[in-house]
Amino acid sequence: MNLIDGKRIAQDVVAELASEIARLEGPKPSIAFIRVGEDPASVSYVRSKNRTAETIGITPLLIELPDTVTQEELFAQVDKLNADPAVNGILIQSPLPSHLDEQTAFNRISVEKDVDGFHTSNAGRLVQEDPDGFVSCTPAGILEICHREGISLEGKHVVVIGRSLIVGKTFALLAMQKGPQANATVTVCHSRTRNLPEIARTADVIVAAIGRPGFVTPDMVREGAVVIDVGINRVENPSAKRGYRIVGDVDFQAVAPLASRITPVPGGVGPMTVAMLMKNTFKAYKLQATS
Amino acid sequence: MNLIDGKRIAQDVVAELASEIARLEGPKPSIAFIRVGEDPASVSYVRSKNRTAETIGITPLLIELPDTVTQEELFAQVDKLNADPAVNGILIQSPLPSHLDEQTAFNRISVEKDVDGFHTSNAGRLVQEDPDGFVSCTPAGILEICHREGISLEGKHVVVIGRSLIVGKTFALLAMQKGPQANATVTVCHSRTRNLPEIARTADVIVAAIGRPGFVTPDMVREGAVVIDVGINRVENPSAKRGYRIVGDVDFQAVAPLASRITPVPGGVGPMTVAMLMKNTFKAYKLQATS
Numbered sequence: 001m002n003l004i005d006g007k008r009i010a011q012d013v014v015a016e017l018a019s020e021i022a023r024l025e026g027p028k029p030s031i032a033f034i035r036v037g038e039d040p041a042s043v044s045y046v047r048s049k050n051r052t053a054e055t056i057g058i059t060p061l062l063i064e065l066p067d068t069v070t071q072e073e074l075f076a077q078v079d080k081l082n083a084d085p086a087v088n089g090i091l092i093q094s095p096l097p098s099h100l101d102e103q104t105a106f107n108r109i110s111v112e113k114d115v116d117g118f119h120t121s122n123a124g125r126l127v128q129e130d131p132d133g134f135v136s137c138t139p140a141g142i143l144e145i146c147h148r149e150g151i152s153l154e155g156k157h158v159v160v161i162g163r164s165l166i167v168g169k170t171f172a173l174l175a176m177q178k179g180p181q182a183n184a185t186v187t188v189c190h191s192r193t194r195n196l197p198e199i200a201r202t203a204d205v206i207v208a209a210i211g212r213p214g215f216v217t218p219d220m221v222r223e224g225a226v227v228i229d230v231g232i233n234r235v236e237n238p239s240a241k242r243g244y245r246i247v248g249d250v251d252f253q254a255v256a257p258l259a260s261r262i263t264p265v266p267g268g269v270g271p272m273t274v275a276m277l278m279k280n281t282f283k284a285y286k287l288q289a290t291s
Numbered sequence: 292m293n294l295i296d297g298k299r300i301a302q303d304v305v306a307e308l309a310s311e312i313a314r315l316e317g318p319k320p321s322i323a324f325i326r327v328g329e330d331p332a333s334v335s336y337v338r339s340k341n342r343t344a345e346t347i348g349i350t351p352l353l354i355e356l357p358d359t360v361t362q363e364e365l366f367a368q369v370d371k372l373n374a375d376p377a378v379n380g381i382l383i384q385s386p387l388p389s390h391l392d393e394q395t396a397f398n399r400i401s402v403e404k405d406v407d408g409f410h411t412s413n414a415g416r417l418v419q420e421d422p423d424g425f426v427s428c429t430p431a432g433i434l435e436i437c438h439r440e441g442i443s444l445e446g447k448h449v450v451v452i453g454r455s456l457i458v459g460k461t462f463a464l465l466a467m468q469k470g471p472q473a474n475a476t477v478t479v480c481h482s483r484t485r486n487l488p489e490i491a492r493t494a495d496v497i498v499a500a501i502g503r504p505g506f507v508t509p510d511m512v513r514e515g516a517v518v519i520d521v522g523i524n525r526v527e528n529p530s531a532k533r534g535y536r537i538v539g540d541v542d543f544q545a546v547a548p549l550a551s552r553i554t555p556v557p558g559g560v561g562p563m564t565v566a567m568l569m570k571n572t573f574k575a576y577k578l579q580a581t582s
Contacts, residue, residue: 120419122415124410124413124415125411126418127415127418127461127464128394155484155485156485157484163469169467173460176460183481185483185490187476188463188467188477190467190476193446193476194448195448199493202493
């Protein structure tokens with residue numbers, strides 16, 4: 001079967017972290033979640049991250065702020081967590097209310113505690129290939145999938161569709177790094193690309209992260225290519241309980257028979273994100289312990 | 292004629308800056324050069340930058356430190372320049388003696404005065420497409436050439452050969468940005484790339500920055516492609532006065548007839564670097580004046 005089971009891989013990562021952390025003597029790693037307001041998706045995401053942290057033995061700390069919070073008050077919270085040696089990682093759940101600038105808020109987090117990898121300095125450390133930097137969790141999860149499934153990127157042509165900061169561009173930077181788990185030839189395509197099908201057909205690995213349901217069709221995929229679908233799109237479906245279903249950026253039914261390996265949506269890249277957040281938190285813990 | 296005259300373009304940039312700066316009232320922009328030791332190439336580079344600054348009306352300040360300088364002493368100098376409101380840009384000439392870590396030194400420069408664009412935060416700002424960031428001078432010079440020569444990158448396939456931080460990777464990030472002067476589809480190839488000729492032949496624009504003389508041969512170039520040669524390689528030449536001559540990464544004689552436009556070496560991208568340093572310095576001056 002050519003399906004990549006992201007849920008199982010994420011469970012493996014979580015189980016390995018739990019086992020490593022169980023062996024630690026002294027204080028356990030800790031992550032603080034800052035959630036502003038009551039956006040239902042944010043409430044649900046933070047709850048899920050919180051639960052996974054607990055499962056692993058990482059101590060979660062939940063800071064809930066009203067959506068009227070000022071930048072000054074938010075920063076005071078971040079500063080307190082930055083200064084607290086018991087806190088190893090800090091995550092500000094996106095989106096923030098429109099009166100708060102997200103990048104400014106992310107940059108307030110100490111670069112050593114920025115386990116979401118959104119700090120400008122961590123973006124720079126990725127470019128500069130600093131191994132102590134933090135890479136944002138979805139792109140890091142894609143690389144982890146490749147590594148664990150024996151999909152080498154070395155010398156391969158990786159075509160990334162979508163140039164977003166949180167997925168496409170960051171994964172491109174990861175895949176082109178020097179090193180045995182990277183060393184890929186990388187092409188970044190996007191909405192302005194001409195001849196996208198032609199370029200995509202030259203790919204050994206396609207990473208679809210353009211945010212359009214069913215965008216990747218069979219004419220874009222060479223037989224035997226690996227297809228990683230990062231899309232999470234809602235499409236109307238009156239027969240579904242919620243009135244919609246979640247689909248990826250790949251026309252799965254049509255593309256799957258061509259691909260040597262393919263990630264489904266849901267159950268592919270999605271589950272990796274929280275697992276990699278925990279991995280980043282443990283990395284922060286270890287780096288802080290030795291510094 | 293399909294030759295791109297980088298020397299003339301650089302002179303245009305310099306002349307425009309000189310004219311803008313001549314109209315300024317009050318204090319002129321200023322750049323500080325820190326040179327450690329007496330490496331002849333460094334002496335020559337700094338002298339050239341110093342001279343161009345003077346031509347433009349940017350006040351240069353030369354700090355010469357012995358190659359025995361400690362990191363602490365170097366940092367004390369940088370801190371003094373960071374704190375001096377009369378200094379808008381600071382450049383530490385590479386290479387530093389081996390007992391000094393270059394990236395650590397670059398990161399000591401205030402991010403607002405980092406006109407060489409080597410600070411980790413400026414690498415991150417490029418990834419995040421922050422228009423107030425500083426982009427390192429050679430990649431910025433390539434984009435300036437394209438812009439001034441009417442070479443649109445919009446939707447074009449740009450193949451960058453070489454993934455160095457100072458040229459290949461940084462230019463790739465520039466060319467894939469959103470915006471009318473970018474929006475390119477970008478492929479980064481390098482020493483580990485398989486089928487490099489095949490991929491390069493799909494390029495509308497080839498940027499050669501791999502550091503190997505004559506690497507780009509006609510079989511890698513589609514007729515009508517734009518070829519930008521960033522290589523600066525010494526090859527032995529007993530009949531030359533110095534015993535060597537400078538050649539690029541492109542087999543110029545063989546490739547030029549195929550290319551719609553091509554930069555020579557020397558006289559192509561090379562002269563742009565100092566011009567863009569001055570442009571960055573003026574940008575720093577303007578940003579500091581309004582902040």
